[in-house]
Amino acid sequence: MLNIVLVEPEIPNNTGNIGRLCVGTQSRLHLVHPFGFVINDKNLKRSGLDYWIHLDVTEYQNVAEWKAQIPDLSRVFLMSSHAEKSYLETDFQDGDWLVFGKESVGLSKEVLEQFENHLTIPMSPLIRSFNIANSVAFVVGEAKRQIGLKI
Secondary structure, X not given: OOEEEEEOOOOHHHHHHHHHHHHHHOOEEEEEOOOOOOOOOHHHHHHHHHXXXXXXXXXXXXXXXXXXXXXXXXXXXXXXXXXXXXXXXXXXXXXXXXXXXXXXXXXXXXXXXXOOEEEEOOOOOOOOOOOHHHHHHHHHHHHHHHHHHHO
């Protein structure tokens, strides 16, 4: 099972869509506070539809609390538009942690400095970034493809 981590998500619709993706791909969702919304926000529930009750989700008060329970820090992959290595060049494994930052600015320098694996999603220079829900779908799709090939 993959672990999808959203650090300080700001937009409930994105988090709801990612929650639905997690249910559909049998992935766990980890949410690191603070949020830009309340967890019972109607937009969050609307985006996640009736799938939210099936979601394996855990909330953490901060990055330190989340990081303390990771069994192998070498299997944590942080997504950053500033990284040089593409997620398409990475060998994913079942149980990996795929980490995404807040919609407005991504992951902070402080969070990035705590982990060694930084990945980017290749994109046209005409855009600054992809929508976070799309980004999660790209990376989860590739990771699940690889894991399925290894079975």
